[in-house]
Amino acid sequence: MIAINTKDKKIKIGLEIHLQLSTGKLFCKCPDMNNSGIKGKFSRKLFPTENESGDVDVAALQEERKNVIYEYEVSDNSCLVEADEEPPHEINADALDTALQIAFSFNSEVLNAVSVMRKVVVDGSNTSGFQRTAVVSTGGYVTVNEKKVGLTTICIEEDSARRVESGNDHTVFSLDRLGIPLVEISTAPDIETFQEAVDVAREIGMRAMLTGNIRRDSDAIRQDVNFSMGYGRVEIKGISKLSLISEALIAEENRQKFLSEAIGIFLERGGFDGTVLIDYTEKIAKSESKIIQKGIAAGNRIFAGKLENLGGILKSGNYRIGKELADALKLFSIGGFIHSDELPGYGITQDEVNEIKKFLKSRENDAIILISIPESKKDIAQDAINKRVEKLLSLDFSETRAANEDGTSRFLRPISGSGRMYPETDIPTIKIKNSRMVELNSAAPKSFDQALSSFTDEWEISRQEAEIILATGRKKEFIELAKLWGKPREMSRMILQSIPEIERKYRKKLEYGDLKTLVEKIATKNYGRISLEMAIDQCISGKSIEEVVISDDIRPLDRNELKIIVERIRKSGDIRKENIIAKVKNETNRPVDPKIVMEIYQNS
Amino acid sequence: MIAINTKDKKIKIGLEIHLQLSTGKLFCKCPDMNNSGIKGKFSRKLFPTENESGDVDVAALQEERKNVIYEYEVSDNSCLVEADEEPPHEINADALDTALQIAFSFNSEVLNAVSVMRKVVVDGSNTSGFQRTAVVSTGGYVTVNEKKVGLTTICIEEDSARRVESGNDHTVFSLDRLGIPLVEISTAPDIETFQEAVDVAREIGMRAMLTGNIRRDSDAIRQDVNFSMGYGRVEIKGISKLSLISEALIAEENRQKFLSEAIGIFLERGGFDGTVLIDYTEKIAKSESKIIQKGIAAGNRIFAGKLENLGGILKSGNYRIGKELADALKLFSIGGFIHSDELPGYGITQDEVNEIKKFLKSRENDAIILISIPESKKDIAQDAINKRVEKLLSLDFSETRAANEDGTSRFLRPISGSGRMYPETDIPTIKIKNSRMVELNSAAPKSFDQALSSFTDEWEISRQEAEIILATGRKKEFIELAKLWGKPREMSRMILQSIPEIERKYRKKLEYGDLKTLVEKIATKNYGRISLEMAIDQCISGKSIEEVVISDDIRPLDRNELKIIVERIRKSGDIRKENIIAKVKNETNRPVDPKIVMEIYQNS
């Protein structure tokens, strides 16, 4: 192994934080929540189109080669707009306001006019073939550990359709997520350590939460990471947890490091003239390898190919060029290949390996591969491998990768060019009035601490409770419930303790809408906290709200009822100030107001 | 048995002959032929309506009590008109012309204006709830065995929907037959013997056939018979074969004779106060009778009832009052009952019978019945039995009955009153021009013999062949084919002999449309009779017309081809004028023109 010509290996990291808003969808009146199953299905093809300067975008073209039919499941929170059967409506004013408020809170320069763009995306995740997106502000910063990390832009955009199923010849999406507003906050590549990346992401997320309009779904916040260490910019998309950010960065650093080393070896050996796939089916038809036999049975041909100078670095120690090639093939729905670093193996004997090597005139440092695909895919596979090797050889690793759940990532597509963008002509430029700007700016939380203090002051709840409510984005819900209930402290305790306990008991969640109805109805009846808790319990246990609310069980005992009970207890003997409450509670399952009991006890 | 007060027992018979026309439907553009399966289904309810004088018709009301949902199968020869989703179109001019022609041919007085009426029919056989019908002429006569039998009216009307399935709670009809034009020819009750009835029906049918517009389907001609022998007029509907007319009349005469005798006995015994059905379920629950047990298992109740003075005449010798009662119950989907004339039986023991008799305080001449029905049908059943007995007691047997396939008949409904009729308001009165009248009159066949003579003269075919063609309603087809083919005699032989032979061979019918195409194409090619027969054979055997017509097999050998064959035979030896044709035919499967062969033989 020799060291290749190294550049300055300074690490640069930028983040793009995407936050889903709970304001309803961006360009139609659909809610952001989906309540029921699949309402129907339809299928579409997508064709890349030319942008305004006549270029077809590279990323778009690559997707086209996949030539897939996309299927869409219609959700109950989608309408003709999501189906691309109707032009977008006016932009959702609440969503735009939220984006602007976030921009103000990061001191980003808000634009007076918002121009909506179409960003071409032909992987099927947008029925239109593009994502609608608009810059709402430029510049700004976030301060973490006393360092200012710059922001480049804050955008508002539509979320894409949720991928439900990826088969060989079809991909299925649900329309439930399509069109939910996303605020995208992009930082400059000012971040220098992995921990700093995590801290910046957390700070941005927490601050945005203060608007109260961030969704609380599991994938409501997603991070993209831009990483470079000298081999070009790699964009890792779709990291759903904060904790995975540093894992993903570590994995990527290692990948590039070992990849560059392996390429160094490869280059030293003399590089590569391109592989030619040769039909080897007849020659290997008698092999006992299951992979080979299954392939033949399925009508595939078995192709053999020589990869010059790639022997021993496809999969050996830390070197994994094989995986790079496999990822490239996967884009064309080619499941993978067998290479000589893994052989003998997969039921292929050493003799068979030797024979192939001989057949292909393979030299010592060369690798050989076997690939089982239909005849029609031969050229695609050959091309994909050669293009990928060529790209690696350039030592420009820049590309877009998708995050895996385990912290690693996989090749997705080349970095998209600016050619992907053209104006959304169905939506006129949105001018923002100065008065609106001023109002939003003043409402924008300038720091989490400041917001926390004013929230604690206003609602008179503990700082700890307030912090949890704000950081988990439940500000809006809390305010609504507290106003209905009248006693904010009781309500915060209810939200943060009682309800989660009941939910754990039944392993079932209470819908927010149901909770709100219950609180409203119980409050109207002037019943107390215990009644409410009982009602919540019954509701989670499966009873209907109507039933629960009129049931006698939750009605507190009135003074007369309590008097009778107290009398009964008194007659039965031992009764003291200390045990009277417990004794009364023992006599009934219904809510009891201790104050009244005590009054009765003392006045009698 | 005593003789009851007898009236004059003179038999009077009238006929209504219904003939389907092959002109396409009467009030829309649908063809009268159905070509494929069920295109859809729908269901309807029907409600009797008041006629113009405010009375609801008796027959209509009776049907209503059945309270059935009617299902309709949509055929490919039906449109929105049959579905009662569109008003009727103008009357089919061809159909009306045919009806007028028939009227003229029977010297019936044709009306100058046709007023279409709605005849209420709520048994589901008409989606509209009425049948459209119009008188086209009044009076006229038909002469049979030198006796003039008068006609009352000739009408044109829509055929009803075809009953496909009659279940307990639903009845299914096909729309294929609905709306096919029917000509109805009604005779006066001038017919005095059963044979005369058959002769008159035959003569009317044959004469109508001469128009060439009568359908050739199995149920294209249906007869209704009106019969009276002093107990009121009984109408027996839907006799589909000539031969069944006399059987039906014999059966009806016997029915009325024995029924009147049985009623005589009944009356002498003192008649009837009405039965009361009593729930007997618990008392008979332990019986081993399957009928009883099945009924109980199905949730029925077992009712018992006493029929005063009907013992021994419900089913005994020729007396069958039991069947009359069962028929009345069937209208309400009540399957039947068990009566004492059949008991012990059906697994019911003598002891059980005795117990029931005791329970009901049954006297010697009384009958008892058991009936297994749901509780809800009790009143209906009781009412139906009592009403039927009442009607029989009046010795007025007048009613409408339906012909069974075996010559017997069953109760259908009371005779319909004139209240069933009211004007079809969607069709303006149709005025018929005098010129059209004159033309149709002169074209109308005045007798079968006269038509036969002129047909024989015009087409120069044998009288026997002509008679078959005319009597089977194939005049129009013959004329069309004969004109196409040019040689009428060959064509009549083809229709009456060759084609039926081939059809028998393959047990398959040739569609008329296909035959016509074949004749036209073979005639155009100037091929002969043998070619045509071969083509028909191939077509029936399953080849497509296109294939058959261009095939070399059916092309007659031309002079040159024949010369070669004759030469070859000559060389092989024995060849004479007597055997040359046979020898040539032996050499080929293709058609051979003997005349050309003979010419070649003689000229060489």
Added chain:
Amino acid sequence: MDFARGTKLTIKYNGNVMEVTYISRDEDYLTVKLQNGYNITIPENKIDVLKSSEPQTVKKKRITLKHGNGTPISLITTGGTIVSAIDYETGAVHPSTDIRRIIDRYPYMEEKYTIAVREFDNILSENMQPEMWIKLAGVVKEELGKSHGVVVSHGTDTMSYTASALAFMFESLTGPVIMVGSQRSSDRPSSDSFGNMEGAMAFSSTNVGEICISMHSGTSDNSISLHRGTRTRKMHSTRRDAFRTVSGKPIAEFKNKNVDFLSEYKEKSDKISLSDKIEEAVSMVYFHPGLSGQDLEKLSEGKRAIIIMGTGLGHISQSLFPSVRKIMSMGTKVVMTTQCMAGRVNLNVYSTGRELKKIGVVSAGNMLPEVALTKAMYLLGNYPDEDFESMMNMNMRGEIMEREFLGDCY
């Protein structure tokens, strides 16, 4: 020879003596009914009348409506096919107010509802004029004061116009107002009026607080749909299932004597609020190739507003723009709808739309053109001019659907 309808005659025709009933005369032809029920039409000069006797008075069997303890429903009759009868003079069907014979079909209804019949008018619905909407609204208000709900029998031709007009006039209702019609007249055994009325009665005893239409869901007699008055069109001239909720689901379905709700609706309120002014000077214009600016201007003369049924997303030929400008400069409002059966008008997508928007044409969203008409008539009658555009764009009575779904009827 002139007789009263129903006169019994003994005539000699074609040599035969017949007993007939006189029906009518048309020029030289007489129509008489034979004893077997058939009418025949014969030339006068071929008949000898031997005897005539005065017509007997027709006995009508009638059951009067029971007034029991059922839900009180008012039935307002306006005419239309649902209560039509035969006109023996012209041979055509004419309106009648006798609706009891429909209700008599379902004896159970008399137990369930206590029905008060109020005769409003007796006209063919094509003759319904805006001024009658106002009168009808007054009667509806009166009847709702006495009953749980109101059923209005109405001819189908303009039923959806009346329904949407009433919908705008009533801001809130204390009970359901269900309009009902039929496509087959009730003199026929197969009439849909029985089922439609059965459904209407059931709907009128719910807690709906809207003006709705009750008609057959399909060709079968097994289901009746409840449609929102502001989203419904008569879509077929003859079929039972002619009425459809355009771009949406019906509010409810009546099946097996049971009401099932299929979509959201406004519940009845505890007070009734009626604004009953209507500006009649509003017209509809159907744009088509060949329509000239002059045509447009002539139709707009004296109008407070015109509703254009444009093509597609709401377009008209550019050659009409000067006329549109001129019309607007005279103070006439111009509202754009689409002649497409369904879908939204959107003046942002094409340059034609953007220009129209700039001129000041009001976009009707996905309001049905007929509904845009009644809404404009209502707005101009009850609100100041300057609120016209914003109120046209506001969803007041469910007339604008903010969301359209794949799979819904259009």
Added chain:
Amino acid sequence: MDFARGTKLTIKYNGNVMEVTYISRDEDYLTVKLQNGYNITIPENKIDVLKSSEPQTVKKKRITLKHGNGTPISLITTGGTIVSAIDYETGAVHPSTDIRRIIDRYPYMEEKYTIAVREFDNILSENMQPEMWIKLAGVVKEELGKSHGVVVSHGTDTMSYTASALAFMFESLTGPVIMVGSQRSSDRPSSDSFGNMEGAMAFSSTNVGEICISMHSGTSDNSISLHRGTRTRKMHSTRRDAFRTVSGKPIAEFKNKNVDFLSEYKEKSDKISLSDKIEEAVSMVYFHPGLSGQDLEKLSEGKRAIIIMGTGLGHISQSLFPSVRKIMSMGTKVVMTTQCMAGRVNLNVYSTGRELKKIGVVSAGNMLPEVALTKAMYLLGNYPDEDFESMMNMNMRGEIMEREFLGDCY
């Protein structure tokens, strides 16, 4: 600050120096494209332009159409969404004649067809006037002389008007004439234009001898329907499956590169016959409550015929009868159609209809109102007045369906 579109600028905005591309100006706002592709719109007074350089000419990659041995098809372009492009000046979509980029999507089509593109015009279809139908008919005739079939790309707004007008003008055709449009412009990856055009090409190489319309069958991209020009309406303003054969089945379906015929059609003939006169003075009137006799009379001035869209079976208010009589006495033909989406006009059923019939109003059967319009324009242009009624009632080009079926689209 005015620059040519595409000028590269170095600007200082909000303290940052940026490289941008100048796009457009709207009053005091400039729209520029950032390097990441976004356009931003910023007030002119907030920008300092540091540098500007001339726009580079845009390189267009183009593949020219091969002229092989495939079926010869003529493609006539008239504009419309199917060939629309973005207008960066107004920000809206405008027509373009560049249709090759659609065909380029399906390389196999270049083998199968030899396509000759002929630019007829480049307009939005709402601007199509009757006089242009005549010109277009001439071009169609010319092109059919050279090709097996003709495809006409057309805006969807008035496509069915043009289709039915052409259908009447051509009594016989030597090949299919397939009109095609799209509901999503072809600059979008999701455009339906690609599929619709693929279908149109396939249909244009069959033996159909009619003017038809080729559009999406449903919302999915898997099936294209062929509709008869005289039975088709645009039924939705935005959906892909907006075009429907009203009251019938489409003629054919294109699925998996295969044409399946679903109903009967007229085969191509060996001669072409064109009668290309069109009477423009025909108008449509949408009847509605509140329409006055005066309105009707004004619209009829100078018209040779008016097409009334009446209610239901073909009714209008009786108060309009005097005006109808007056209009007819001036020699103007009055044709009655129905504003119901489908179904037949029948003037026999109700008294209103019978009276209109007596006045002499021509019933259009189940002809679509728009088709009755083009038919009237055609008849008055080419035939004597006295044949008008009988020819209106005659089914000339499949415009009158003698049979309607349950289950077919209405």
